Amino acid sequence: MIVDLNSDGVPPLSGFDACICGAGPAGITIARSLASRGRHVLLLEAGGHYYTKQSQELYDAASIGREAWVNLTRQRYLGGTSNHWAGRCRPFEASDFLREPPSDLPGWPITIDEIAGYQRAALDILDVKTADPFTHSANPDLSPYLIADRDEVSPPTRFSVKYKEELASSQHITLLLNANASDLRMPAGADSLDRVTFKSYDGTAHSAEAGVFVLAMGAVENARFMLNCTKDVRVGLGNEYGMVGIGFMEHFNVAFGEFVTTSDPENFRRSLFTSDAFLDSDRLVGRSNITLKILQQIRSHGRTAAIKTFLKDLACEMGVAEKLQFLTEFDCPGTGVITSLTEQFPARSSYVDLSDRVDRLGHRQPRLNWVMSNEDHESIRRIGIQLGKDFVDAGLGAIRLAPGVLDSQLPLRFNHHAHHMGTTRMAKGPADGVVDQNCRVFGLGNLYVAGSSIFSTGAACNPTMPLIQFALRLSDHILGRSSN
Amino acid sequence: MKIGMFRISRRRFIEGGLTLGFFAAAPLTLSTQVRPDKAASKIIDLDTHVAVDGWVIQKADSAV
Numbered sequence: 001m002i003v004d005l006n007s008d009g010v011p012p013l014s015g016f017d018a019c020i021c022g023a024g025p026a027g028i029t030i031a032r033s034l035a036s037r038g039r040h041v042l043l044l045e046a047g048g049h050y051y052t053k054q055s056q057e058l059y060d061a062a063s064i065g066r067e068a069w070v071n072l073t074r075q076r077y078l079g080g081t082s083n084h085w086a087g088r089c090r091p092f093e094a095s096d097f098l099r100e101p102p103s104d105l106p107g108w109p110i111t112i113d114e115i116a117g118y119q120r121a122a123l124d125i126l127d128v129k130t131a132d133p134f135t136h137s138a139n140p141d142l143s144p145y146l147i148a149d150r151d152e153v154s155p156p157t158r159f160s161v162k163y164k165e166e167l168a169s170s171q172h173i174t175l176l177l178n179a180n181a182s183d184l185r186m187p188a189g190a191d192s193l194d195r196v197t198f199k200s201y202d203g204t205a206h207s208a209e210a211g212v213f214v215l216a217m218g219a220v221e222n223a224r225f226m227l228n229c230t231k232d233v234r235v236g237l238g239n240e241y242g243m244v245g246i247g248f249m250e251h252f253n254v255a256f257g258e259f260v261t262t263s264d265p266e267n268f269r270r271s272l273f274t275s276d277a278f279l280d281s282d283r284l285v286g287r288s289n290i291t292l293k294i295l296q297q298i299r300s301h302g303r304t305a306a307i308k309t310f311l312k313d314l315a316c317e318m319g320v321a322e323k324l325q326f327l328t329e330f331d332c333p334g335t336g337v338i339t340s341l342t343e344q345f346p347a348r349s350s351y352v353d354l355s356d357r358v359d360r361l362g363h364r365q366p367r368l369n370w371v372m373s374n375e376d377h378e379s380i381r382r383i384g385i386q387l388g389k390d391f392v393d394a395g396l397g398a399i400r401l402a403p404g405v406l407d408s409q410l411p412l413r414f415n416h417h418a419h420h421m422g423t424t425r426m427a428k429g430p431a432d433g434v435v436d437q438n439c440r441v442f443g444l445g446n447l448y449v450a451g452s453s454i455f456s457t458g459a460a461c462n463p464t465m466p467l468i469q470f471a472l473r474l475s476d477h478i479l480g481r482s483s484n
Numbered sequence: 485m486k487i488g489m490f491r492i493s494r495r496r497f498i499e500g501g502l503t504l505g506f507f508a509a510a511p512l513t514l515s516t517q518v519r520p521d522k523a524a525s526k527i528i529d530l531d532t533h534v535a536v537d538g539w540v541i542q543k544a545d546s547a548v
Contacts, residue, residue, distance in 0.1 A: 392542060
């Protein structure tokens with residue numbers, strides 16, 4: 001059943017086995033899984049069926065580090081950020097769970113065996129039909145250290161489109177739209193939660209009881225929500241050790257440099273991956289997925305760009321833009337550009353906390369400090385140099401590394417990938433993280449976290465498929481079933 | 485005003501003249517900003533390779 005609080009009355013809210021906050025890929029996956037085993041689920045979605053300004057503006061966040069565009073990169077309505085994801089699926093490697101990052105936060109407390117069994121189911125959810133996924137590549141390895149990457153691509157699956165009818169007809173799921181989770185409460189003296197409070201956009205507060213609670217609102221929102229829940233725990237739910245929000249990670253999109261190639265100069269394209277052999281040989285190196293491709297359109301800089309801009313403006317005013325197109329977009333021997341999806345090591349210096357600003361529903365807004373550490377920059381330097389050497393040694397052409405790649409003392413050009421991770425990280429104990437090996441919040445008997453906020457490291461995998469693997473595993477845990 | 489087959493506003497004509505005049509008058513300043521090959525090469529030792537202004541080359545090649 002789907003109920004829109006903007007237009008419908010509030011239905012009876014009782015008898016729920018679980019309450020899930022957030023109807024994105026993780027929340028919908030867990031709700032469907034629990035419902036398929038007969039559990040009654042209350043699923044709260046802060047937005048409606050489609051994008052609205054009133055919902056999206058509640059994602060406004062302050063940024064005191066590198067800008068990560070929180071408001072623009074997340075989608076606050078049914079289906080969550082699956083509404084605009086690109087569909088790339090890339091799993092964790094087994095070694096990602098064994099390796100300790102060269103930073104001040106530990107790696108995973110589990111092995112890949114804990115989620116490997118859920119990969120096929122996750123790919124089915126994402127409509128990836130490949131029978132033997134992640135085993136083929138169109139490109140050869142560049143070297144033992146930089147091997148060909150292997151990925152799969154979802155159509156991409158839009159969870160709102162794919163599951164809307166199922167959610168509407170479900171006898172076990174009550175999906176409330178435009179319902180903003182605002183608080184989780186526990187009885188006095190208890191260590192478990194008993195009810196959730198949520199608000200509609202007219203400010204009316206409602207509450208419901210449930211057996212277990214799952215936060216699945218995205219990495220920034222999960223941390224923000226827990227820090228805002230201060231009625232029963234002054235420092236915020238699960239935050240006795242001050243770890244909520246600590247360890248925010250993105251994937252760096254580093255522009256390593258440019259290249260020219262003698263090998264198929266018009267269509268050259270390679271996608272590379274830092275191998276286990278590379279990481280084993282140098283523990284300061286992290287994962288990176290590097291793409292080398294030829295620009296199909298000329299790119300200009302400096303004086304050339306200024307002249308072109310002027311000519312474009314002039315041409316538009318004169319109404320002869322198409323006649324001058326050859327000046328501004330003419331083809332020429334292509335420049336090769338290098339982009340990447342590079343691991344950010346977990347670090348305490350990169351975090352989400354709360355700003356002093358309050359949103360229209362009375363919740364303090366998040367404040368993000370996204371920081372590239374010296375260890376991250378050094379990893380990028382080493383990967384870039386290895387790439388340059390291997391590219392040249394392979395006889396593929398010439399490569400020019402960006403100044404900030406060659407010299408970690410210089411500024412580095414990089415961008416975000418809209419992959420928010422690590423703010424409620426999984427750890428062995430509460431001094432290093434927020435959730436335990438079962439995604440349960442330390443110190444609370446029935447609060448769980450889903451989504452990429454539980455990632456202890458981000459490696460160089462696209463988060464959507466792995467977070468669905470974790471969501472399916474969490475469902476089994478809640479159901480008291482063995483993951484085997 | 486009309487220039488050849490194009491009609492152009494007076495403001496754009498003046499702005500265009502100033503822009504082109506600027507580029508004509510200041511080529512040296514601009515060229516040092518956008519043409520690093522005018523500056524001394526920066527060489528970084530990469531063990532088996534060197535980077536010359538960012539271009540990675542084998543040491544054997546650099547010796548030749």
